Amino acid sequence: MTKMLTGATLYALAVIEHATRRVRILGATAHATAGWVTQLARNLVMDLHDAGAEVRFLIRNRDARYPAAFDAVLQAESFEAVQTGVRMPRMNAVMER
Structure with missing residues (x-):
């Protein structure tokens, strides 16, 4: 969130x-x-496939704006969504920096 x-x-x-940062x-x-958010997850998956990047984990915060469909898009591509503690x-x- 940015003002x-x-x-x-x-x-x-x-x-x-x-x-690589x-x-x-x-x-x-x-x-939002x-x-x-779910559509952006689909876009991310397509971009990573096009770039040939191998991704195993996606660390995300516990915001309520991430629905179950967001995690389902990632799981369909064998990414594991890890929520921050x-x-x-x-x-x-x-990311916070």
């Missing part, structure tokens, strides 16, 4: 490859919905 200079709030979805910004919107800020420290 813009105009006062508007934008939600951005990005992933970081830990090995490459950032993939998947999208930004003013109104479960359908939007409760009150464990260092578990996702690379």
